[in-house]
Structures are given as C-alpha cells and as structure tokens.
Amino acid sequence: MKIAHHPDRATLMSYAAGSLDEAFATVVATHLASCAECRSRIRETEEIGGNLLEAIDAVPLDAAAFERAMRRLNEPVETLVEPEQRKPSLSRPLARLVGGGLDDVAWKTVAPGVAMHRLPTSKAARGSLRLLKIAPGKKNSRTRSRRHGDHPGPYGILPRCVRTVRPR
Template sequence: MTDTAPTFHPESEAVLAYAAGGLDEAHAVLVATHLALCPRCRAEVARLEAVGGALTASIEPAPMSAGALAATLARLDEPGAEPEPSAAVAYDDETLHAIPAPLRDYLGGNLSGLPWKWRGPTIRELPLSIGSGTARATLIRVRPGAAIPAHTHAGTEATLVLRGAYQDATGRFGRGDVETASSDLDHRPVATADSECICFSVIDGPLSLTGPIGRLLNPFLKI
C-alpha cells in the first residue's frame, strides 16, 4: 500500500526556522523526518533556502580583523579528540519502512529490540537523547484502538506520526502528519483500530493528565 502525502504539517514558523538553521536539534530532527515524508514541505524548504542564499549573496562583505586569518590557521594545528566511529546498525525492514533516515540513527537499533518503557497496558515509550536543549524527544507506540489518556501541555507538543494513525478532537493524523498541541488543548489521542500507532514527539514542557483518575495518576504515569 502506497503512503499518501501528509495533510498536516509543522507550523510555518518551524519550517522557516529549520531552513534558516535556527531550530534546536530535537525540533530540527522532527521537521527533517517530516520532510522525508512530505514533498510539499521539501519544496518549501528548498524555496526558503534559495531565498536565504540570494539575500546572503547581496550582503556587502565585512573586512576581517587584523590577524584573524593567522589565528584561524593556527587553531587547525591544535590537537583535538578524534570522535569514535559509531557501530553500524543492520536495520530490518520494519524499522527501515517505519523510521525515516533523519530519525533512524538516533534509535541505536531496530524497533523490536529497543528498551521500550511501560506506560500502561497498551502504551510503550522510548525516550531519545537528541541535542542538549530542554525539549524532550520520545517515541510512543500505542496498540490498535487504544487511547493515550486525556492530557494538557505546560508548553507545546509536536507529534509526528510514523506508522498507523490516531484521532483526537482536532482530526485524524496519519503517517507523516504533524500535530502541534499548545497549552490550550486538552486531548485524548486514540490509535485507529487497523494498526499499531508509532509517533515521534518533541515536548517543551511536562504533560498533565486530566479528569479525576488522570489527576491521581499524574505522579506515577509519565508520558
């Protein structure tokens, strides 16, 4: 079955910041992963980069300070730690199809062998170490037909669907779609019944479960 083009995209400000190199690493990985699945946004980023290149070319060059070139060349001779090569991972077909290249190398292994954390009978989470900023990056996998408990956000939550689909009060989000939820949204995403749903989320602040039971679970169930 051929994947359809995404319907929902990152916010225009995020796409512009990505093209300008101004996003933190976690959000940049989310946008880059969306771009791997979205021809429309790839074309928009190419357009923005071309505009930025043209503007840069029109700027008058500024003179270098005295000794700047010599100082730069001298630094090239300074000893530095050589990065250790990372071990290559033989990705299986499931991982290759579900996880586009911009995100794949942050996993460190195939989906079936990753150290997923229990977040309830139908939910698993894999925190990812991406960048050094305050945003929290995570993979969430939800069984077919299951729901993530209703919650709100202290900051923003950008969620990219990688496999399957989910629905909430704002719409249906399938592979490649991005939902950006702000603090004014209280939602309960439900995976569609035909497939497990895997999502990549970047969260700027903690999530709070809502409803009487959710509030009791907040100290114990971290999503």
C-alpha cells in the same frame, strides 16, 4: 502511513532558518524524510537564507584566511562510515537516534496502548525528545489526533518533543 498532517508554515520557516530547538527539528526532519512536498517547500525557503547571505554586509576576513584554507584542503578527510540500518519503517533522522531497529527499543508503557521511549539529544537542547508507539485505533490526545489522523496500524510511531523552558 499516509501523512495527514504537515508542519505549520511558520515551523517550516524556522526549520529552514535553523532556529528550531534540536528536539523539535528532529520531529520536523522525520516528517521531511518521508514528505517530498514539504522537502521542496524547505528548499524554496532556504533561498531566503541564500538571498540574505548575499545581501549581508560582508566582514573582511583575516589576511591569511585563504592560505589557511588551502593548507587544509590537503588534509586527509575523515569520513564516517554509517552502518546501513535504514529499515523501511524508520526514516533516517529516527534510525540514527534509535540505534538498531524498532525491535531493539526499550519501550516503556505509559498508558494502555501507548508506549514511550526517550531519545537522546545534545546537552544544550532545550526540549526533550520522545518516541511514541501508539496502538491502532488509539488517539494521541496530547498531540490532538484529529490533526495527525488515526493510525492505520499496525502501530503508529511518532517522534514528539516536549519543550522545557530553560534560559539559553
């Protein structure tokens, strides 16, 4: 699918800062996984974090901090073996959440030509995350299809977050 819409610049900034909510961050990550241009913008923006980290007023560490770290260097490392499930149609952030492939998703039809599946998020996430499957030619009215372009088909798969406002 040709990408017709890129995240807002303020959104890219907040993503790089790490201050987006999990559901929204996943939507942005899904875009980034397939958009090298935005990814390199993110790398540039992360230099802001690098510079601020260098400029921050350092807080002294516990006297034994380095020795503590040295002891941990010898600990065995647990590595997660990830099942290779990268179907070409699914980027990594989504593949992880969907589990198997798109065929395994329990879609729920919410409107003619539009099916939805709720994706898991952490308990502390403020918004919920849904995957939408939109038939060719259908407009996704809630996200203003003009900005996203029409889906050339066979099906458009879009992650969307629904933000609920909850006190932190």
